[in-house]
Amino acid sequence: MNRNRWLNLLSPLLLLLLWELAVQLGWLNRLFYPPPSEVLVTLWKNLTSGQLLYHMGMSLMRIMSGFLLGGIPAIALGILMGINPIVRALAHPLAAAIYPIPKIALLPLVIVVLGLGEASKIATLAISVFFLVVLNVAASVLQVDPRHFEVARSFGAQQRDLFWTVALPASLPGIFTSIKLGMGFALTLIVGVEFVGANEGIGWFIWRAYELYAIDRMLAGLIAVALMGWALTTLLDELERRMLPWQMIRTPRTPRTAPKKGTHFMQTILKWYRLSRPWSYTAAIIPVTLGTIVAAYHGAFSLWLFALTLVGTVLLQAGTNFVNDYYDYVKGTDNHESLGTGGGIFQGGVPPHHTLIAGMICFVAGSLIGLYLVSVAGPMILWIGIVAVLVGFFYTAGPFALAYVGLGEVAVFIFMGPMIVIGAYYVQMQQLSLPVLLISLPIGFLVAAILHANNLRDLDNDRKVGKRTLATILGRTGANIEYYVLIIGTYLSLLVVVVMGIAPWVTLITVLTVPTAFRLMRIVSAETEPHALQPVLRQTAKLHMQFGMLLVMGWLIAWMLEQVS
Amino acid sequence: MATITAEQLTMTYAGRNAHDPIMALDGISFRIAEGELVSIVGPSGCGKTTLLRILAGLEQPTRGHYQISQRDPNRPPVAMVFQQAGLFPWLTVIQNITYGLRLRGLAKAEQAALAQHWLAAMSLERFAHSYPVQLSGGMQQRVGLARAFAYNGEVLLMDEPFGALDAQTRLLLQQTLLETVAQTGQTLVLVTHSIEEALTLSDRVLMMSARPGRLIDELAVPFGRPRDAITLRTEPAFSALVAHIWGRLRAEIEQARQAELYAA
Numbered sequence: 001m002n003r004n005r006w007l008n009l010l011s012p013l014l015l016l017l018l019w020e021l022a023v024q025l026g027w028l029n030r031l032f033y034p035p036p037s038e039v040l041v042t043l044w045k046n047l048t049s050g051q052l053l054y055h056m057g058m059s060l061m062r063i064m065s066g067f068l069l070g071g072i073p074a075i076a077l078g079i080l081m082g083i084n085p086i087v088r089a090l091a092h093p094l095a096a097a098i099y100p101i102p103k104i105a106l107l108p109l110v111i112v113v114l115g116l117g118e119a120s121k122i123a124t125l126a127i128s129v130f131f132l133v134v135l136n137v138a139a140s141v142l143q144v145d146p147r148h149f150e151v152a153r154s155f156g157a158q159q160r161d162l163f164w165t166v167a168l169p170a171s172l173p174g175i176f177t178s179i180k181l182g183m184g185f186a187l188t189l190i191v192g193v194e195f196v197g198a199n200e201g202i203g204w205f206i207w208r209a210y211e212l213y214a215i216d217r218m219l220a221g222l223i224a225v226a227l228m229g230w231a232l233t234t235l236l237d238e239l240e241r242r243m244l245p246w247q248m249i250r251t252p253r254t255p256r257t258a259p260k261k262g263t264h265f266m267q268t269i270l271k272w273y274r275l276s277r278p279w280s281y282t283a284a285i286i287p288v289t290l291g292t293i294v295a296a297y298h299g300a301f302s303l304w305l306f307a308l309t310l311v312g313t314v315l316l317q318a319g320t321n322f323v324n325d326y327y328d329y330v331k332g333t334d335n336h337e338s339l340g341t342g343g344g345i346f347q348g349g350v351p352p353h354h355t356l357i358a359g360m361i362c363f364v365a366g367s368l369i370g371l372y373l374v375s376v377a378g379p380m381i382l383w384i385g386i387v388a389v390l391v392g393f394f395y396t397a398g399p400f401a402l403a404y405v406g407l408g409e410v411a412v413f414i415f416m417g418p419m420i421v422i423g424a425y426y427v428q429m430q431q432l433s434l435p436v437l438l439i440s441l442p443i444g445f446l447v448a449a450i451l452h453a454n455n456l457r458d459l460d461n462d463r464k465v466g467k468r469t470l471a472t473i474l475g476r477t478g479a480n481i482e483y484y485v486l487i488i489g490t491y492l493s494l495l496v497v498v499v500m501g502i503a504p505w506v507t508l509i510t511v512l513t514v515p516t517a518f519r520l521m522r523i524v525s526a527e528t529e530p531h532a533l534q535p536v537l538r539q540t541a542k543l544h545m546q547f548g549m550l551l552v553m554g555w556l557i558a559w560m561l562e563q564v565s
Numbered sequence: 566m567a568t569i570t571a572e573q574l575t576m577t578y579a580g581r582n583a584h585d586p587i588m589a590l591d592g593i594s595f596r597i598a599e600g601e602l603v604s605i606v607g608p609s610g611c612g613k614t615t616l617l618r619i620l621a622g623l624e625q626p627t628r629g630h631y632q633i634s635q636r637d638p639n640r641p642p643v644a645m646v647f648q649q650a651g652l653f654p655w656l657t658v659i660q661n662i663t664y665g666l667r668l669r670g671l672a673k674a675e676q677a678a679l680a681q682h683w684l685a686a687m688s689l690e691r692f693a694h695s696y697p698v699q700l701s702g703g704m705q706q707r708v709g710l711a712r713a714f715a716y717n718g719e720v721l722l723m724d725e726p727f728g729a730l731d732a733q734t735r736l737l738l739q740q741t742l743l744e745t746v747a748q749t750g751q752t753l754v755l756v757t758h759s760i761e762e763a764l765t766l767s768d769r770v771l772m773m774s775a776r777p778g779r780l781i782d783e784l785a786v787p788f789g790r791p792r793d794a795i796t797l798r799t800e801p802a803f804s805a806l807v808a809h810i811w812g813r814l815r816a817e818i819e820q821a822r823q824a825e826l827y828a829a
Contacts, residue, residue, distance in 0.1 A: 147647070147651055148651075148653060150623055150647075150651075151645075151647060151651045151653070152664075152668075153622075153623060154621050154622070154623060154643070154644075154645040154647075155644075155645075155664055155665035155668055155716060156641060156665065156668050156669065157668055161668055165653075165664070165668075166653070169653070169655040169656075170653075170655065172655070244655070245696065246654050246655050246656075246696040246697075246698060
């Protein structure tokens with residue numbers, strides 16, 4: 001589920017990247033094909049100016065009115081058609097005959113009758129929604145298991161009871177499906193309707209952009225339509241979940257249908273993607289985003305550079321994971337009993353050296369992106385990049401592997417915290433700044449806490465195999481204290497930068513995560529068993545993500561407030 | 566409680582063409598005493614389910630008539646337990662149980678009290694707010710029983726209630742049913758294709774012929790009540806009676822099979 005969601009994101013992101021690249025490199029004419037970054041900026045401008053929201057609101061109002069006006073009678077008549085053969089015989093031929101007419105073709109007729117105002121637009125929507133919904137609802141009522149009606153009758157249900165207690169609830173899933181279909185239909189139609197004789201609305205917005213030949217505005221309008229569609233669908237899905245709880249329960253008894261097997265190529269990609277430990281990417285994504293947003297706050301932001309930094313950093317992270325897997329395997333610290341996520345080689349059945357090669361590919365690809373960034377942002381990035389690759393590689397490789405001599409936390413603290421934040425900041429600003437170092441400290445603490453949670457869990461096993469981590473060196477009590485220090489340090493360091501006036505006060509929304517932090521420290525103080533500590537690792541990673549997201553959000557809000565004032 | 570009398574119940578369906586109607590039941594007459602537990606067995610397709618549906622008021626017989634004479638006109642005449650429970654998937658367990666009570670317009674508090682009582686009696690308390698899909702087949706049929714008992718019809722009609730369950734679950738539910746009916750004193754008409762089940766659960770077994778269904782014989786079950794569904798099977802008399810009924814039905818079952826083969 002989760003994995004598929006990530007994969008779903010992959011193809012559109014790649015396409016956007018390609019598009020952006022093609023324009024940035026001059027293969028496509030910027031005038032006709034504005035790059036995604038430019039479209040996003042236009043979208044943002046139109047959103048913040050309130051203009052776009054106004055037009056979206058107008059369209060939404062029309063959709064809703066048309067929907068209620070057409071949908072509610074359609075549901076009522078549809079159910080009646082479903083349970084009453086006479087009504088069905090009377091209404092079905094008519095509905096079925098009118099249904100296939102493209103309703104936009106009715107618009108001129110409707111305008112003749114109702115004039116050019118709101119009424120004709122809403123009526124056109126209502127008519128098309130009506131016919132779609134009425135037929136689908138009737139069909140879904142007809143499909144209700146007749147046994148349900150019998151059971152109801154055996155308990156004395158009258159005609160009216162049959163409608164309310166059987167026909168309606170049993171066909172609700174079908175009704176929802178038809179409502180969703182109708183919603184998609186309405187969205188398609190509203191744009192068409194607003195192309196003709198409207199002075200507001202999202203369709204008008206797009207048409208107007210066409211008349212002005214402002215293609216970025218046109219695309220921004222399209223994105224707005226897509227967003228509206230997405231929002232409405234999500235809303236309906238949520239409503240469905242609330243109203244049809246029995247439909248949403250996964251039955252443990254019936255075997256779930258096997259996931260569809262993709263092509264061999266896709267499966268391979270998927271497998272390697274999984275082996276790269278995608279859940280760890282947030283550890284790279286959060287500091288990059290933080291560094292970028294701080295730079296934006298300080299006055300410099302390029303979406304293009306941000307995207308590149310993000311992809312490059314994630315590639316380095318994946319590379320590190322692969323190499324780490326390989327050397328853990330070679331040095332024999334992972335075994336079949338390894339809890340958790342290490343040991344992809346054991347669990348994935350992948351030849352060990354393939355993992356090493358995959359890691360190298362990631363490092364090379366990440367470095368190439370890094371080199372481009374160097375050419376844009378200056379040699380400083382080169383140094384950061386070189387050190388990052390070295391640390392990533394020698395984290396578990398070589399005779400002086402950082403992770404095996406108790407320096408893992410320190411390395412992770414520096415490189416997954418301040419180093420990335422500063423790097424991402426530098427890419428945007430092309431200058432260093434001491435405050436950014438301070439701003440990045442909480443992230444460093446938390447990411448070190450993730451690793452330390454891992455080492456805490458493995459403490460006894462690591463001792464046995466002779467893996468030296470800070471936890472085995474400090475012993476159980478010391479290791480527990482180290483965990484508290486890392487967690488408390490997170491909040492303390494943030495508090496200090498806020499008090500110093502370096503970070504805006506909104507970033508304190510991160511205190512929302514304090515209860516989780518307390519809970520984790522309590523578990524650590526009470527447990528020593530690996531299985532009991534397993535959730536601490538997962539939860540610490542989650543804490544890192546939530547804290548990081550809130551921190552980024554705080555900065556984002558501060559930045560937006562800055563823009564407004 | 567209630568006595569049931571049926572006289573010359575006959576049922577004909579329109580067949581594949583109008584000239585060739587299918588006769589499902591042919592002149593069925595019987596009398597069931599108050600509080601009596603009666604099973605109906607017969608080859609598949611003999612019309613025993615049709616007979617039950619007529620008693621439930623779900624179908625009108627073509628000819629003949631029946632009467633359920635009630636003691637208490639305020640109670641519903643019948644409550645039915647369906648094959649594979651027939652629960653409403655959109656209602657929770659407790660809502661399924663109170664379905665009939667809601668239709669009867671009982672006060673909310675009364676509904677809740679009855680529901681609690683029958684949830685407890687069927688060991689379903691933990692599942693009160695689950696949906697049927699979340700339950701095993703045996704659990705679902707417990708809900709079906711609870712629903713029928715809560716509805717409190719004077720006659721309980723059961724159509725192959727345990728047919729889809731595994732042997733152990735089936736035995737346990739049969740025992741539960743015996744114990745509960747002993748307490749409520751309801752009249753029970755049970756349709757089953759299991760001779761063992763008929764003997765275990767009833768005072769009298771009615772045997773039906775292959776289509777068109779006629780009553781060909783009946784047997785008074787010599788075991789008293791209360792009885793134990795599990796130990797009953799170990800008695801020599803039990804297997805002798807199974808063999809007896811089986812012998813009586815055998816020719817009918819063969820005939821039904823022949824008819825099926827012929828039709829195919």
